[in-house]
Amino acid sequence: MSDTPDSAVQTVRTYIDQHREAFLDDLAEWLRIPSVSAQPDHAPDVRRSAEWLAAKLRETGFPVTETWETPGAPAVFAEWPSGDPDAPTVLVYGHHDVQPAAREDGWDTEPFEPVIRGNRLYARGAADDKGQVLFHTLGVRAHLALTGRGAPAVNLKLLVEGEEESGSPHFRALVEERRERLAADVVFVSDTGMWSETTPTVCTGMRGLADCEIELYGPDQDIHSGSFGGAVPNPAMAAARLAAALHDENERVTIPGFYDDIVELTEAERALIAELPFDEASWLTTAKSHATLGEAGYSTLERVWARPTAEVNGIGGGYQGPGGKTIVPSSARLKLSFRLVAGQDPDKIELAVREWVEARVPAGIRHRTVFGGATRPCLTPLDHPALRSVVRAMGRAFDGARILFTREGGSGPSADLQDVLAAPVLFLGISVPSDGWHAPNEKVELDLLLKGVETTAHLWGDLSAALR
Incomplete structure (x- = not known):
């Protein structure tokens, strides 16, 4: 690891430090909107959440921001052209709806009144997924501060849906209807996480x-x-x-x-999975189970990620x-x-x-x-140039730490983007297992949230060069 950040890293960090407080104030304001898509009584709040985000993206600098209606909750679309005719186009996906939450569920504080304790921000949606959507607003501004440009180095698009926590019932139809507006060379899903606070990783697939x-x-x-x-x-x-x-x-x-x-695991992929500091006893505790069991010949992580x-x-x-x-x-x-x-x-x-x-x-x-409705799997090849860009950008944000790889055992709407847009899907997230998605006392680690900002600040320039 490097003890002295290079000038680009320092430029980005200085910008983030100068705007940290305003960014966290914005996030807290958004988190106060109880955008629970699964509860009909909160439908006005989900709409208010979409309108809040659209306004914030306009304020960030996106020249195109739109609220897209669906038979259910609205989605938000934003676009910021690069101005470079040869620049690649990137679509970032996230969601602005959240899981239900109430104080009596076991929360220590009101779930929709954000609280910072130490270096953690507690609120429903802090990690899943409002924090991981909003870091792109500060990230693109830090990117502009780094490059001195008036627009991103890539054609940047955002699609933030409002029904992910309700199973995305109208998402595929929306993507099909808006296929031309959403066209991209690569899609980033910003609704995932890392192995741990001390082991930065990039997810490369979902089942x-x-x-x-x-x-x-x-x-x-x-x-x-x-x-x-x-x-x-x-x-x-x-x-x-x-x-x-x-x-x-x-x-x-x-x-x-x-x-x-x-697609079978390669020996190289199995070796990378084996590098992760996996503690089976701790995993079983999290799983509320007393023994592992699964397909013979595969490790526990291989079973839940790649089989x-x-x-x-x-x-x-x-x-x-x-x-x-x-x-x-x-x-x-x-x-x-x-x-x-x-x-x-x-x-x-x-x-x-x-x-x-x-x-x-x-x-x-x-x-x-x-x-019922089916979801297709997604897998990013380890040699994909966009993945290598993510690794380089995250490596800068994490001071030269080696970036490892994970997969997700669960499923999500990312496959709809892959299928309809015929674009590779990659994953960019900074949440960690202790953040407690869907659970009482959901939180986000503020240091990691700002590492997400740093990563995107470096990513768009690297990606612009890598995909030409």
């Missing part, structure tokens, strides 16, 4: 998701198990057998074709009350979800699951398999 409910019907009504049990098919037994057949003795998914087409999975989310049917009720139930159900990795096509997975169920349901059991 996709498909889920279904299998409905199973036997007798036309619950019937007496003494008179008919053992002589007619039982839908609860069929559900149990389907669940039990989902994995083999090595915890591999048994659905034919499930592993076809996946596809099938989970039984729920199983039920028949009598569930106190005491006994000796019946053959008339119906049962099974809820399944599948996390998908690069190379897997949700449509092909759906077809494979339907065929697997069809082959295993016994005669006399009527069934229906209902799939």
